[in-house]
Amino acid sequence: MLTANEIRDSFVKFFESKGHQIVPSAPMVIKDDPTLMFTNAGMNQFKDIILGNHPAKYKRVTDSQKCLRVSGKHNDLEEVGHDTYHHTMFEMLGNWSFGDYFKKEVIGWAYEYLVEVLKLDPKDLYVTVFEGSPEEGLARDDEAAGYWGQFFPEDHIINGNKHDNFWEMGDTGPCGPCSEIHIDSRSAEEKAAIPGRELVNKDHPQVIEIWNLVFMQYNRKADGTLEPLPAKVIDTGMGFERLVRTLQGKTSNYDTDVFQPIIKVIGDLSGKKYGDDEKTDVAMRVVADHIRTIAFSITDGQLPSNAKAGYVIRRILRRAVRYAYTFLGQKQAFMYKLVPVLIENMGGAYPELKAQQALIEKVMKEEEESFLRTLETGIRLLEKTMNETKAAGKTEISGVDAFTLYDTFGFPFDLTELILRENGLTADVKGFEAEMQKQKERARNAAAVETGDWVTLKEGETTFVGYDYTEYETSILRYRQIK
Ligand code: ATP
C-alpha cells in the first residue's frame, strides 16, 4: 500500500514525466491580494499568468498546493468533522497548461494516472461533462465527452449543469467547461442496488468527487459576452486526502495515514478511542483537521488575531478547543502537544513547518490558554445563573442567558445544554434561537458579498463575520437529532 507521502510524490513525478515543471506550493496565507485571504485552489498562484498579466516561465507545471476553504466562495467549515471528506486545510494536487496542451492530453493523462499507474478500477469512476447552456449559446462539451468516450462506456459519462461543470474566475475573465472525476467506493451489494452514476454530486459519503479538470477556453467580457481565449489554459485540482483514502481502501479521509497518527495522539492524550462514540469521533476529527490549519497558517505568517485572516484562524482554533473541551474532556491546553506528530508526518513535504515548530507550539498554547480562561469565566457565570434558576424553583434558563454565554463567552449551545443537563436543568431553545436570529440580522448587514474566486471582501471590511451563526444552527439541529 502506498503511503500518503509516496502518493503525493507519484502525482508530481507522473506529470514531470509528461514534461511538467514541479513547483513548490504557494503560501496558504495570501498577503498581497485584497480580494482573497487564503489560497483556496491550486490555480490561485497562477492568476496573473492566466489573466495574461505575466508571462509563463514554464508552460507546463505541477504541484501540491496547501489550500484553505473556510471563508468566501468556498466555505466548508460547517462540514468539517461531521463529514469525512471535507477539510478546512487540504492539499490540492494539480497540473497546468498555459497555452500548451488542452483537453485531449489532459483527459488521456488523467485516465492513465488513475487507472494505469494507480490501478483504480475504471468501473468505479464516473466523469461529468458540461451539458451546455442554450441561453448563452454554449453547446454541450462534446469534445471532452468524445475523449472520455475513448476510455469509458456511455453510462460512466454524465452531463452536468453550469453550476458544477462551468468554471468562472469571477464576473469577467477566463472561464470554460470542466469535467470532474468521481469515485464510487461503496460495497459490491450497494453498487448492485443503485448505479453509482445516480449518486454523483448527491453528497453521498462513498461516491465523492476527486479531481476537477478545468478547460479555460473563453474570456468573459465586461458586457457578459464570451470570446475565445487566445492562450487556452488547463487547470486541474485533485483532493490529495481523498485520493489517499481511495488508494488506501478506506471509507473516510480520517482513516488514512494522513490523519491516523494525529488521531492516535489525541486518543492517548484524552483517553478516548476513535470509533467508540460518534460525538467523540466528530470532536477528534475536528481537532485533527484544525490543528493542520492552525499550524500551517502560523508557519505562513498568519498568527491568530482579532482582524481579517487572523480572526478566521483564531475562530478555527476556538472551534477545536470547544470540541475538545466539550467532548474530549480537555480542560487544559492540549492541541499544541499534537504539533510534533504533525511535523513528523508532513515536515518532509513541507519543511517550513519544521522550521517554525517552536513558534507554532508557543502561539497555539497561549491561544488555547487564553480561550480556556474565557470559557472558565463563562462557566462561573453559568453556575451563578443555574443557582438563581434553582433558587427560583425553575428548571429552565432563559434564551437570553444562553445567548450571552454563546455570544460573549464563545459557548456553543450544546456545551451550555450539556452542563445544564448535568445539573438537571434545560435551556429555552426557542428563546435562544430568537436571539440568534436577531444577531444574524445584525451580521447580515455587515457580511461580505462574494461573486467569484477573487472578490471576497468589501472595501474597508476588517472583520470576518458569518459562519458561527449557521454553524450553531447546524449544531443545534444535529444535537436535537442525536437526542
Ligand atoms: P466538493 O463538491 O466535494 O465540495 P468542489 O467541487 O468544491 O468539491 P473543487 O473546487 O472542484 O472542489 O476543487 C478540486 C478538488 O479539491 C475537488 O475535486 C476535491 O477533490 C478537492 N476538495 C475540494 N474541497 C475540499 C475540501 N474542503 N477538503 C478536501 N478536499 C477538497
Ligand code: MG
Ligand atoms: Mg465544495
Ligand code: MG
Ligand atoms: Mg463539486
Ligand code: MG
Ligand atoms: Mg469540483
